[in-house]
Amino acid sequence: MKKMLNGQLVEMTAEEITAKADDEAKSAAETAEAVAQQDAEAAILATNKANAKAKLIAGEALTEAEADTVLI
Amino acid sequence: MSGIISDNLGRGSGLVKAASAGGMAVISTANITGSAVSEIAFDALFDDTLYRAYKIIGNLKPTGSAYMCIRFNVSGSAVSSDSYTGTQTVTATQHNASGAISYHWGGSSAKYPSPASTPYNNKIGLGTGSYNFGNPIVKQHSREYMNLDFTIFPDTTGTGNTFDSTVMGNLTYGHYGVTGDGNSCHYGTATISHSGKFWGRQLSRGVVTGITLYPDAGNWDVGSNIILYGVKR
Numbered sequence: 001m002k003k004m005l006n007g008q009l010v011e012m013t014a015e016e017i018t019a020k021a022d023d024e025a026k027s028a029a030e031t032a033e034a035v036a037q038q039d040a041e042a043a044i045l046a047t048n049k050a051n052a053k054a055k056l057i058a059g060e061a062l063t064e065a066e067a068d069t070v071l072i
Numbered sequence: 073m074s075g076i077i078s079d080n081l082g083r084g085s086g087l088v089k090a091a092s093a094g095g096m097a098v099i100s101t102a103n104i105t106g107s108a109v110s111e112i113a114f115d116a117l118f119d120d121t122l123y124r125a126y127k128i129i130g131n132l133k134p135t136g137s138a139y140m141c142i143r144f145n146v147s148g149s150a151v152s153s154d155s156y157t158g159t160q161t162v163t164a165t166q167h168n169a170s171g172a173i174s175y176h177w178g179g180s181s182a183k184y185p186s187p188a189s190t191p192y193n194n195k196i197g198l199g200t201g202s203y204n205f206g207n208p209i210v211k212q213h214s215r216e217y218m219n220l221d222f223t224i225f226p227d228t229t230g231t232g233n234t235f236d237s238t239v240m241g242n243l244t245y246g247h248y249g250v251t252g253d254g255n256s257c258h259y260g261t262a263t264i265s266h267s268g269k270f271w272g273r274q275l276s277r278g279v280v281t282g283i284t285l286y287p288d289a290g291n292w293d294v295g296s297n298i299i300l301y302g303v304k305r
């Protein structure tokens with residue numbers, strides 16, 4: 001594996017290769033965490049929206065989170 | 073204009089008028105040909121007696137979906153410990169199949185010095201990340217080049233906080249939607265713009281000697297090309 005230093009190709013050391021693998025693993029974990037968090041937030045929003053619709057039809061009181069989903 | 077003609081600092085030969093004060097001189101060029109490389113680094117090229125600032129301009133393409141990371145070098149090696157802080161503004165525009173804008177998104181994020189329980193970033197990241205730096209669904213698509221325009225003001229004098237380096241710049245990404253995400257979109261249908269100010273602060277790591285750019289996964293692909301310029305004093 002090579003890197004480019006000041007325009008010249010340089011062979012990476014074993015330590016640098018190991019460090020790159022560690023960095024990539026950490027980045028993959030961070031990405032998975034971020035995506036999972038976003039998915040969870042989207043799921044909560046969808047649930048609140050569905051609940052808000054059902055309660056509006058039934059004439060029931062909405063929670064604040066549910067009301068937020070129907071306000072423009 | 074004087075009559076002196078001398079070699080441009082970025083050229084090995086030829087008679088070229090040297091950049092005058094305020095002009096930009098090519099310091100180093102990185103052209104990726106033949107096979108991909110894991111990172112691109114410029115080191116031991118900063119010279120505060122010659123340059124007031126530095127610019128990195130060019131195009132980078134990852135071998136797979138990835139976002140760009142930056143680290144500063146000290147004593148020739150990229151600092152990988154938790155040392156980096158910064159703020160960033162991100163805007164995104166997504167288009168539907170007919171070309172109309174279907175989605176706008178904008179926001180800012182920051183990672184400030186904080187208690188030891190919340191460490192600094194170990195890199196300047198311009199994509200996903202556990203701390204900040206943008207929309208977590210964004211990565212650079214491997215079929216697209218990201219366009220770089222960075223201005224760097226490294227403190228290489230060794231005075232004060234020697235790791236108090238600053239990078240400012242703008243970066244445009246092609247939008248890559250993570251599978252299953254509600255805001256996912258097909259390649260080429262959206263753009264992301266990043267702009268921000270990034271710096272190392274409080275944690276002195278030594279005199280900055282260079283900068284390293286690398287993708288969070290994979291390599292920089294063949295065709296990537298960036299140039300380090302110095303803004304002459």
